Amino acid sequence: MAPVLQTSQPWVEKYRPKQVKDVAHQDEVVRVLTNTLETTNCPHMLFYGPPGTGKTTTALAIAHQLFGPELYKSRVLELNASDDRGINVVRTKIKDFAAVAVGSGQRKGGYPCPPYKIIILDEADSMTEDAQNALRRTMETYSKVTRFFFICNYISRIIEPLASRCAKFRFKPLSEEIMTSRILHICKEEGLNLDAEALSTLSNISQGDLRRAITYLQSAARLFGSSISSEDLISVSGVIPKEVVEAFLAACKGGNFDLANKEVNNVIAEGYPVSQMLSQLFEMVVEADDVSDEQKARICKKLGETDKFLIDGADEYLQLLDVASNTMRALCNMPQEFSYDC
Incomplete structure (x- = not known):
């Protein structure tokens, strides 16, 4: 053998x-x-x-x-x-x-x-x-x-x-400096070439998890060879491209439901996991300078509720559409929907 x-x-x-x-x-x-x-x-x-x-x-x-x-x-x-x-x-x-x-x-x-x-x-x-x-x-x-x-x-x-x-x-989450140092050591041992942007991307998408970062790196090396770009790492990680999330949020800001619905259909058709979409949307909303604290609170509350519904087995398309409509209401300062409790 x-x-x-x-x-x-x-x-x-x-x-x-x-x-x-x-x-x-x-x-x-x-x-x-x-x-x-x-x-x-x-x-x-x-x-x-x-x-x-x-x-x-x-x-x-x-x-x-x-x-x-x-x-x-x-x-x-x-x-x-x-x-x-x-x-x-x-x-x-x-x-x-x-x-x-x-x-x-x-x-x-x-x-x-x-x-x-x-x-x-x-x-x-x-x-x-x-x-x-x-x-x-x-x-x-x-x-x-x-x-x-x-x-x-x-x-x-x-x-x-x-x-x-x-x-x-x-055990503390690993800082970007520590992760970068370890990843560069592995790249040297394996003969890989990563530029500064790819290193930063790898650190961001792995979120302090060194095991995940090394797995992404090995997957990218197997698929794309010794020279690995930021786009290569994103494609193997399952992370949704930033422009997709930005387009979704922009459609909600525009107040056009048909456009928002189109972006929802795009996310579902591409096979992106909605739970990942919620996670990246949360980060983008929290860091947005043109969104008020009250609007952020309304949106994040809905994201939390939707995440729970998805865990319980709810339909991804309907839940993301619900997030889109509620995000649109919050960003356009429309009143919240009334709920009738028995």
């Missing part, structure tokens, strides 16, 4: 930091965890923050630095959102793994190998409340031989009894 080419590896994995000290932009987290690795006295941990900021990378790096490749598989249990992590799994798989004691700490291959195991629960905020409650007792009972690492985007979805048992680490 022919060997698998290295180029087939996703760049997200290829350039994933292997050590905690290499994680970008999370200086406070890295400093504390580096000290933790030196003492090997590791508490239960809760990593939270936006996606693509290094939470999972940090958890995996800690586990690899503590146990090395030899003991990693026997000492570390990884469960993410694709695994069943209901109450039955907590009572069986997690509890069984947590209950088994390990030998006293002996260094192997230069790794500390402390006398405990690690359970990494990625996307922990998607676990049911019952499953989280079932974990409380497991954490207390087996804390001498097992450490839990919880990874989530929203700490508010982790029940307080679990959160209070963990050392909490907040």
